[in-house]
Amino acid sequence: MALDYGSKRVGIAITDPLKIIATPLETVQTKEIINFLKGYDEKEEIEEFVVGFPYDLKGNPTNATPLVKDFVIRLQRDFPGKQISLEDEKYTSKIAIAALVAGGMKKKDRRKKENIDKISATIILQSYLEKRKR
Numbered sequence: 709m710a711l712d713y714g715s716k717r718v719g720i721a722i723t724d725p726l727k728i729i730a731t732p733l734e735t736v737q738t739k740e741i742i743n744f745l746k747g748y749d750e751k752e753e754i755e756e757f758v759v760g761f762p763y764d765l766k767g768n769p770t771n772a773t774p775l776v777k778d779f780v781i782r783l784q785r786d787f788p789g790k791q792i793s794l795e796d797e798k799y800t801s802k803i804a805i806a807a808l809v810a811g812g813m814k815k816k817d818r819r820k821k822e823n824i825d826k827i828s829a830t831i832i833l834q835s836y837l838e839k840r841k842r
Contacts (some may be wrong), residue, residue, distance in 0.1 A: 709748075710758040710833030712797065712825050713779045714738065714772075719825030721833045727840070730833035735822035742786055749787070757783055757790060760797030760832040795836045797828065 710730065712719035718741045720733040736744045748754065759780055762772040783792055 709733075709745075709754050709756070710760065710795070710829045710836065711741075711779075712760045712829040712832055713741075713776050714825065715775060717822060717825050719822075719827070719829035720744075721826060721829035723833055723837060727837055730830045730837060732826035732830045735825045742782065745783075746786070754787070754790060757787070757792045758795050758833055758836045759783070759792060760828065761794040763796055763798055765798070793836065795832045797832055 709723075710721040712721075716738055717735050718738055719735050721730045722733045723730050734744075745754065759776065761776055762770040764770050780792055780794070783790070
């Protein structure tokens, strides 16, 4: 499961059992994310979390980095024993918007940040899966 963590919303993506393709799942309000993940884990058992990690163009931390680090610490505390991997999230929002345009999504639907967040999580997860294949 991939998480595109933000101060307001978290985009979520999952993969198939063979870990071949990432699929958007949901966008959840940040304040509700831990409860959502606990409920999902009870039904589907999350094997691993892949968290989008913010770096700038030079590979340095951004203003959002401390927020994501705090979230990762909370994930470790609330889901002990679960693997947590970090994946560079650079450009994922721009790629997500381009994918929505290419997919023919209407402009008013592309403006919904919830759609961008879950597509960004999907891009993060797909990138992670492809790196693992190599």
